[in-house]
Amino acid sequence: MSEYTANVKLNTTKKGLIVRLIKDGTVIDHIPPGKGIKIAELLNLFNQDSVVIIGQNLESTKYGKKDIIKVENRFLKSEEYNKISLIAPYATINIIKNYEIVEKKKVVIPDVLEDVALCNNANCISNKEPVPSKLYVISKEPLIVMCHYCGYEFSGENIRLKT
Amino acid sequence: MKGETLKDTIETVANYVDLIVLRHPYDGAARWAADVTTNRMKRGHKKVPIINGGDGKNEHPTQAMLDLYSIKKTQKRIDGLDIAIVGDLKYGRTVHSLAYALALYDCRIRFVAPEILQIPEHIEAYLKRRNVKYTKHSKIEEVISDVDIIYMTRIQKERFPDENEYNKVRGIFKLNRSMLSKAKTTMRVLHPLPRVDEISVDVDEDIRAYYFEQAGNGIPVRMALLSLILGGEENE
Numbered sequence: 001m002s003e004y005t006a007n008v009k010l011n012t013t014k015k016g017l018i019v020r021l022i023k024d025g026t027v028i029d030h031i032p033p034g035k036g037i038k039i040a041e042l043l044n045l046f047n048q049d050s051v052v053i054i055g056q057n058l059e060s061t062k063y064g065k066k067d068i069i070k071v072e073n074r075f076l077k078s079e080e081y082n083k084i085s086l087i088a089p090y091a092t093i094n095i096i097k098n099y100e101i102v103e104k105k106k107v108v109i110p111d112v113l114e115d116v117a118l119c120n121n122a123n124c125i126s127n128k129e130p131v132p133s134k135l136y137v138i139s140k141e142p143l144i145v146m147c148h149y150c151g152y153e154f155s156g157e158n159i160r161l162k163t
Numbered sequence: 164m165k166g167e168t169l170k171d172t173i174e175t176v177a178n179y180v181d182l183i184v185l186r187h188p189y190d191g192a193a194r195w196a197a198d199v200t201t202n203r204m205k206r207g208h209k210k211v212p213i214i215n216g217g218d219g220k221n222e223h224p225t226q227a228m229l230d231l232y233s234i235k236k237t238q239k240r241i242d243g244l245d246i247a248i249v250g251d252l253k254y255g256r257t258v259h260s261l262a263y264a265l266a267l268y269d270c271r272i273r274f275v276a277p278e279i280l281q282i283p284e285h286i287e288a289y290l291k292r293r294n295v296k297y298t299k300h301s302k303i304e305e306v307i308s309d310v311d312i313i314y315m316t317r318i319q320k321e322r323f324p325d326e327n328e329y330n331k332v333r334g335i336f337k338l339n340r341s342m343l344s345k346a347k348t349t350m351r352v353l354h355p356l357p358r359v360d361e362i363s364v365d366v367d368e369d370i371r372a373y374y375f376e377q378a379g380n381g382i383p384v385r386m387a388l389l390s391l392i393l394g395g396e397e398n399e
Contacts, residue, residue, distance in 0.1 A: 123219050125189040129168050146285070149191025150221050153285035 022051065025072040027094040027101075028084065033057050035087050036067030042083055042161055043076070050074050063090070082116050083161055085109045086143065109140045117145070118160045121152035133162065173199045177211040182392060184214045190221035212392050220254040220322050226355050227260035229384040230314070233377040237351045238311055241265075247273040247306045249336055250316035250361060252282040254323070257355040258316055262286050265295070272297040273306045277332050280318070303336060308345045313338065315354045315361050315374075339363040343371055353377050 031039060036054045045052045051072040060066035076084075076093060084091050085107035095103040115132040126133045126149050134148035143156025169187065173196045176183060183200075185193050193215035200211045217223040235241055246265060252258050252274055262282065265272055266289065274282045274297060281299060290297055300306055307313065315338055323329040337360060338352065354362060354374040366372050389395070 119191075121190055123188075123190045125169065125187075125191040125195045125218075128189045129170070129195075131170075131195050147191060149194045150218070151285070152190070153288055 021099060022053075022070050022072045022096055023099055025050070025070065025074055025096050026076055027096060028069040028071075028088070029066070029092045029094060030060065030063065030090050031067040031069065031088040032063070032090075033065040033067055036069055039067075039084055039087055040069055042087070042163065043071075043080055044163075045069070045071055045074070048074070079116060081105070081107050082110050082113060086113070086117060086156060086159055086161065089140075089143070109137055109143065111137055113137065113145065116162060118162060119147040119150060119152055120154040120158055120160070121147060121150050124150040124152060126150075169196060170199050173213075174203065177203055177208070180211065182212050182214065182389070184216045185218070186216035187218050190219035192218045193222075194218075214388065214392070217256055220256055220259075222260045222263075223256040223355070224260045224264075225381075225385055225388060226257045227264040228388065229377065229381045230257070230261050230353060230355070231264055232384050233351075233353060233373065233380050234312055236380065237373055238349070242269045244268075244270045244311040245273070245309050246270055246312040246314065247275055247300075247303070247310040248282075248314045248316070249275040249303055249338075251280050251318045251322070252276045252316070253280045254319050255316045258282070258314075259286055261314065262290065266290055266293045270296075273300055273310060274298070275300045275303055275306060275336070277301060277335055279328065280332060303338060303342065304345075307342060308347075311347065311350055313346075313350065313352050315352060315358070317354075317357065317359050317361055334360055336361050337363060338366060340365040340369055343369055346371060 028039065033056065036056055040046060040052060040054055053070040055068040057065050058068055075095065081093065086109065088107065089109055091107045093105045093107065094101045113135040117135055118133055119126050119135065121127070124147055125131050126147065131149070135145040136148060138144050138146050138153065144153060145156060145159065146153040169192055173183065177200055183196065185196050187193065193213055197213040200213060204210050215222060215224050231241060234244065238244055248258055248261065262272065272295065318329070318332055318335070320329050340363065343366065348370070350371050351373040352362065352366060352371050354377070356374060356378050362374070
């Protein structure tokens with residue numbers, strides 16, 4: 001029995017009370033502290049009817065502190081995994097069905113970011129005309145990307161995601 | 164200017180021609196145009212290659228080809244040379260393409276520019292990855308006696324987002340004939356042209372001035388490129 005299932009009735013973790021559990025939906029775990037809201041905005045979670053729960057600065061055995069997002073009746077598309085990976089490279093995505101974790105995935109930074117993030121060169125054609133952005137990931141740690149069109153190379157810290 | 168997108172222009176012109184040479188104000192425009200013609204090919208149309216004739220402040224690859232040709236023609240080699248690139252290294256697209264091209268050879272590059280116009284970080288990162296030998300300088304005098312080529316460039320007013328920034332650096336580098344007295348006699352001065360005041364006219368009379376001949380080299384180099392792309396036959 002998973003930790004998640006074990007806590008369904010008690011609605012607690014080993015560390016104590018947590019916010020309510022969801023029946024069906026997605027839990028995005030291991031988000032760097034302070035980035036939860038950004039990811040929720042990016043996934044457009046605030047503009048829907050489903051329950052969205054964001055936990056900030058929760059204790060994490062692995063990373064010290066973390067944010068967590070729970071969203072009911074919402075499952076992520078592959079391009080959304082890519083977006084999350086750029087902000088939270090160690091995030092885990094848990095798919096919940098009937099209070100059970102039925103699937104657990106780690107996000108992976110893809111080799112190519114197609115129409116996910118913007119080139120940081122303001123004069124790039126992809127920022128001037130309706131052109132799908134395309135960035136090659138030339139290093140994952142630290143994250144460094146290069147624009148397919150203008151060749152501009154920049155750090156992932158400065159990456160701006162398409163909304 | 165009717166507000167047409169580059170995609171629409173390429174989709175239209177590709178019906179008329181066998182090849183497109185594109186000069187465009189936005190960085191990466193040529194790559195996008197090539198993507199457009201590639202997608203067009205996938206729809207069953209004929210192949211229409213794109214030659215980048217200069218995209219914004221990004222690149223000018225055919226200029227780099229004629230620059231390499233000019234270097235080889237005057238120095239009989241490229242490997243082992245010491246090459247200074249002077250002026251607007253930040254916005255100068257010919258400089259960017261030349262730096263990428265020289266990275267394919269075993270030569271030493273000296274980037275001479277004020278700090279705000281130095282070679283862009285992403286090109287420097289590329290050179291580092293390829294273990295290219297390069298140094299950065301702020302004065303021509305620091306390098307003139309050592310180099311085999313001085314590649315002068317114009318400070319391009321039109322590329323500066325802020326005119327005050329331009330005024331801080333305009334006229335900062337000026338190569339004159341007396342400075343050449345310290346240079347090797349075999350050294351050659353190159354410039355992608357047009358020049359404004361970065362090379363004094365008195366340099367034109369010096370044996371080391373090669374920029375006008377360099378411009379002439381653009382003809383055979385671009386003829387060769389067109390021939391290669393369009394499948395011309397090699398003459399004896």
